[in-house]
Amino acid sequence: xxxxxxxxxxxxxxxxxxxxxxxxxxxxxxxxxxxxxxxxxxxxxxxxxxxxxxxxxxxxxxxxxxxxxxxxxxxxxxxxxxxxxxxxxxxxxxxxxxxxxxxxxxxxxxx
Amino acid sequence: xxxxxxxxxxxxxxxxxxxxxxxxxxxxxxxxxxxxxxxxxxxxxxxxxxxxxxxxxxxxxxxxxxxxxxxxxxxxxxxxxxxxxxxxxxxxxxxxxxxxxxxxxxxxxxxxxxxx
Numbered sequence: 664x665x666x667x668x669x670x671x672x673x674x675x676x677x678x679x680x681x682x683x684x685x686x687x688x689x690x691x692x693x694x695x696x697x698x699x700x701x702x703x704x705x706x707x708x709x710x711x712x713x714x715x716x717x718x719x720x721x722x723x724x725x726x727x728x729x730x731x732x733x734x735x736x737x738x739x740x741x742x743x744x745x746x747x748x749x750x751x752x753x754x755x756x757x758x759x760x761x762x763x764x765x766x767x768x769x770x771x772x773x774x
Numbered sequence: 775x776x777x778x779x780x781x782x783x784x785x786x787x788x789x790x791x792x793x794x795x796x797x798x799x800x801x802x803x804x805x806x807x808x809x810x811x812x813x814x815x816x817x818x819x820x821x822x823x824x825x826x827x828x829x830x831x832x833x834x835x836x837x838x839x840x841x842x843x844x845x846x847x848x849x850x851x852x853x854x855x856x857x858x859x860x861x862x863x864x865x866x867x868x869x870x871x872x873x874x875x876x877x878x879x880x881x882x883x884x885x886x887x888x889x890x
Contacts (some may be wrong), residue, residue: 669816699879700855704883706867706881706883706884707817707879708879712878721785755877761807761822761830762819762879764809766815
């Protein structure tokens with residue numbers, strides 16, 4: 664029973680263009696969401712978060728959008744850079760409990 | 775702030791042996807989490823502590839797994855009678871939680887376990 668889904672295992676984008684990574688969840692009790700980036704042989708690194716009271720949060724090149732009615736969130740990276748090539752994980756939490764992670768999407772930014 | 779430290783980075787063991795991993799969180803963080811990750815999957819929750827109290831343990835977690843966080847500082851994760859299916863990256867994360875929002879997990883580099 665996968666509560667957090669990332670249905671695209673991989674994504675390739677040209678440098679300078681927009682990268683859009685998607686995440687869907689099934690648990691309506693989730694009220695806080697995070698995105699992480701992971702390079703090989705390293706632990707995940709925090710990117711950006713959003714609370715369910717918001718529908719958008721922006722930090723530099725990264726913007727996260729939340730659609731609660733669709734139980735869907737997306738991470739936009741603009742402009743994409745080769746250093747953004749990594750695996751991206753979506754994670755969700757309900758009421759301050761543990762975080763549930765999705766399976767990840769591997770982003771490749773092509774020069 | 776030296777980040778979250780995990781030891782060892784790699785562990786190779788034979789099936790049936792016991793292994794123990796250590797995690798040192800960021801010093802002012804009150805929460806500590808253990809996750810497990812296999813190839814092509816996201817981190818899978820194992821257990822977490824707030825200070826020294828173990829607040830939640832995954833229902834899927836075998837009783838061969840035990841974790842402690844004495845005095846609310848470092849934590850250890852022990853796996854008894856290891857099986858080949860235990861081979862994975864074991865990740866530790868810490869956070870400071872003071873209210874209902876804004877918690878961020880800071881991960882260590884993980885311990886890669888290989889059970890032969």
